[in-house]
Amino acid sequence: MSIAQKLTEMGLSLPEPMAPVANYVPYVVSGDLVFVSGQISKIGDDIVRGRLGAGLTVEAGQRAARLCGLNIVAQLKAACDGDLSRVRRIVKLGGFVQATPDATGPAIPQIVNGCSDLMVALFGESGRHARFAVSAPSLPLDVAVEIDCVAEIGARH
DSSP states (O other): OOHHHHHHHTTOOOOOOOOOSSSSOSEEEETTEEEEEEEESEETTEEOBOOBTTTBOHHHHHHHHHHHHHHHHHHHHHHTTTOGGGEEEEEEEEEEEEBOTTOOSTHHHHHHHHHHHHHHHHHGGGGOOEEEEEEESOOGGGBSEEEEEEEEEOOOO
């Protein structure tokens, strides 16, 4: 089943890739790796803001991480000239969760699972990845989550 079919089955769709908001590019292809810049928990008008420990629940944080994941996949699609079948492996995710200093425990990695679970659902075993999940005192636009990605891609078909 294609990624597009899996997204449809899950009731999801890819957004247009987000344009950079500062002096960087959304992704860099180097050899067979794609480095996707941090993607935030915003798609169109749907934005998840907040801070773990100050009102953001784990469930809302997971939804935020899923939005980040959809933005990552949109950037990967652009990097692969529209052909997501070129994605061979999600190598690594780096997750930042906006949190208060006293927000500890398993909530931060559980929140980033919203993106990790999406990658596995879409790419199967190739979606399993290394990652980090840390708290941050603030994120751009007061978003709840920001996640970057390294993926391996194959040649053009």
